[in-house]
Amino acid sequence: MQAELYRDVALALAPIGVGEARRLVESLAGLPLLTGFRGRSAVDLDAVAESVAAVSRLIAQDAGVVECEVNPRRAGPDGAIAVDALVLAASTPVKDATP
Numbered sequence: 502m503q504a505e506l507y508r509d510v511a512l513a514l515a516p517i518g519v520g521e522a523r524r525l526v527e528s529l530a531g532l533p534l535l536t537g538f539r540g541r542s543a544v545d546l547d548a549v550a551e552s553v554a555a556v557s558r559l560i561a562q563d564a565g566v567v568e569c570e571v572n573p574r575r576a577g578p579d580g581a582i583a584v585d586a587l588v589l590a591a592s593t594p595v596k597d598a599t600p
Contacts, residue, residue, distance in 0.1 A: 504531065516554070516561035523550035535576065544576035552581045565590050 504510055511525035526532070526549055537543040552574060560569050568589040575582050 504529075507531070513557075515557035517557045519547070519550045519554045522553035522557070523547070526550060526553065542578045545578060545580050548581040549574070549576045552583065559588075567591050 507530070509530045511528050513521060513525055517525070523546060526535070526546060535544045535546065535549070552571075556569060556571055560566055566588055569586070571583045571586045573584045575584055
């Protein structure tokens with residue numbers, strides 16, 4: 502919610518790899534909140550990046566997925582987890598375009 506309020510977002514076309522996902526996260530103005538702001542523990546940025554990359558692969562590889570939102574995603578020193586997600590499927594079957 503705060504990301505939308507402050508318009509602190511980073512976008513890329515799916516699929517993205519873990520490295521690009523991490524660069525996107527590191528580009529956010531709110532990064533200090535994830536890296537130990539005011540003495541708090543830093544979150545596991547690798548786990549955050551892995552989860553972002555995994556969602557991007559889902560969107561890119563499954564033609565039946567037309568929309569996917571993960572909100573919120575919680576992260577801490579020991580990993581990241583999607584608390585809630587919405588995945589919308591195509592209303593009619595989509596043929597796989599893979600040759």
